Amino acid sequence: MRPARARGSARRRGSCPPERHGCLRRCTTARLPLHDRPPPSPRSPVTSSQIIVLATPLFLAAIAFEWALGAARGRNTYRLADAFASIGAGALSQTSGVLVRAFTVGVYALAYEHLALWRLPGDAWWVWLAALLGYDLCYYAYHRAGHRVAVLWAAHAVHHQSEDYNLSTALRQTSSGFVFGWVFYLPLALLGVPPPVFGAVALVDLLYQFWVHTQQIGRLGWFDRWFCAPSNHRVHHAVNERYVDRNYGGILIVWDRLFGTFVEEDDAEPCVYGTRTPLASWNPLWANLQVYRELARDAWHARSWADKLRLWWMPPGWRPVDLAASQPRPAFDIARLVRYDPPLPRRAAWAAALLFAAMLAASAALLWNAQRWSGTAAAAGVLAIAALLWAIASVSARRTGAAAPSERLGTR
Numbered sequence: 001m002r003p004a005r006a007r008g009s010a011r012r013r014g015s016c017p018p019e020r021h022g023c024l025r026r027c028t029t030a031r032l033p034l035h036d037r038p039p040p041s042p043r044s045p046v047t048s049s050q051i052i053v054l055a056t057p058l059f060l061a062a063i064a065f066e067w068a069l070g071a072a073r074g075r076n077t078y079r080l081a082d083a084f085a086s087i088g089a090g091a092l093s094q095t096s097g098v099l100v101r102a103f104t105v106g107v108y109a110l111a112y113e114h115l116a117l118w119r120l121p122g123d124a125w126w127v128w129l130a131a132l133l134g135y136d137l138c139y140y141a142y143h144r145a146g147h148r149v150a151v152l153w154a155a156h157a158v159h160h161q162s163e164d165y166n167l168s169t170a171l172r173q174t175s176s177g178f179v180f181g182w183v184f185y186l187p188l189a190l191l192g193v194p195p196p197v198f199g200a201v202a203l204v205d206l207l208y209q210f211w212v213h214t215q216q217i218g219r220l221g222w223f224d225r226w227f228c229a230p231s232n233h234r235v236h237h238a239v240n241e242r243y244v245d246r247n248y249g250g251i252l253i254v255w256d257r258l259f260g261t262f263v264e265e266d267d268a269e270p271c272v273y274g275t276r277t278p279l280a281s282w283n284p285l286w287a288n289l290q291v292y293r294e295l296a297r298d299a300w301h302a303r304s305w306a307d308k309l310r311l312w313w314m315p316p317g318w319r320p321v322d323l324a325a326s327q328p329r330p331a332f333d334i335a336r337l338v339r340y341d342p343p344l345p346r347r348a349a350w351a352a353a354l355l356f357a358a359m360l361a362a363s364a365a366l367l368w369n370a371q372r373w374s375g376t377a378a379a380a381g382v383l384a385i386a387a388l389l390w391a392i393a394s395v396s397a398r399r400t401g402a403a404a405p406s407e408r409l410g411t412r
Contacts, residue, residue: 003324021392048203049367052094056364058212069216070166077215081282081344082226083168088225088260088389089158089284091346093366095382100178107182111189119203122194130195132201132251135185139205140255142184143248151312152180154291161287163274163339165237170213199200203251209233219265228253231265238271240334276317278342283393284342284388291316298323342397359388 046054051240063083070076091239099103120127143154146156158174188198210234220229228249236247247261249255265271277294279287299308307320319329343351366381373381 009331016322027293043264044354047368047371049094049098051203053364053367055207056360059171062210066216067165068213073216075164075215077164078168080340080349081342081352082164083166084352084392084396085282085284085287086162086164086168088356088359089175089287090173091176091359091385092288092382093158093175095366095385096175096206096367097178098378099105099331099375099382102273103181104178104182105195105199108185108189109195111186112195112198115190116192117190118192120192120194120197127193128197128201131188131197132204134188134191134193134239135198135201135205135250136251137255138185138187139250140248141257142181144251144259144261145184147245147248148315150291150295150316150318153316154295155179155357157291158284158287160275161239161290163278165215165234165271165273167213169237170210171260176292176300182327198384208251213237224253225257226254227251230257232262234271235265236264237273239274239276239332239337240269240272240319242269243271244276272334274337278337278340281393282396284389285393297344300328311341344396348395350393355388355392355395358393359367359385362388 026226050152067076067078070078120131142152143156146152155174156178161168162169162172180281185198185202209228212230214230215234217230219231223229224231227252228247232247232249233254235243238244243263243265245258246261247253248261253262277290279290281287281290295311299311302308302320302323304320304322307323311318311320362381362385366378366385370378
């Protein structure tokens, strides 16, 4: 009888024979005092790459709406091949960014850890607001330098190469901006902005700029005076002499008003979009290499070693006197610009669309699972996406790397 009472007492205390009930783990945990029980596994926070994946359907829906609105108004601003190229450049930027994120995040974290003058509290609302304002000011400086320093322009030019201006242009981003971009944000680390706050406000600043890439929204009155708005940013993307290298602000246009780089859109002078040295290609891979190749070629032919180095750090279009004399280029003339627009047959359009859908699916898979994949697997994924982008460009036009038109037109 005693064994029976013992077994009953054990059941009343919450234990049970594991061999009979198959609940060894549950019963063992039940016996532990609350303070000794293992904490529940925390859920992994959503990464910035996963946020981009979640936002992509919204981006595509907005693009479809803008296209439909433009078609209904008789002001369609889209070409299929151009939209595929712009979105493809964005996909390449995001997926290749996975491979260098340890560098971009690590540099800021190291600067914050060892050089910060003080540590700001990450849970204070004013820190978030100050960090957003500070980031936007740093972005202004980086953006302005990206138009005035040749090697920085080589990275940033990707965003400007589309000769259309629509919401797909917003997604057209460089894959090499990480090389020097981190330098401009170090002041935030020195001022003690915590890395999580920095990452969050950087994403906010980036996402804000999506909606300003449209021709379907006109002037917005008082809003245009304070914020980067569609009218202000159309000016920024134009190659007209009146507009070029103006309106750098990301969220606030106030920075341009303060530092003398603001110009208002003039209805009497419509914006002409693109770059002064046209890309003449639908290939995002070539888009990322075009300006670097031109700089490397000029550096190779320059006679002076000082000029070979100076070429990379002078304003875009600058060339040594000897090189300008031996290999002259005609001055930019907006009247001579020829829009790159090869015909796209229906069958080619369908083939490009199928490849584009596969590229989007592959990009989403890589970005969503990047934290769980090894570096080798992620690199293989990026190469596969690059191959799909090359195939899309090849289908969309027979010549995807045409450099001759770029050399014939302009100096930038």
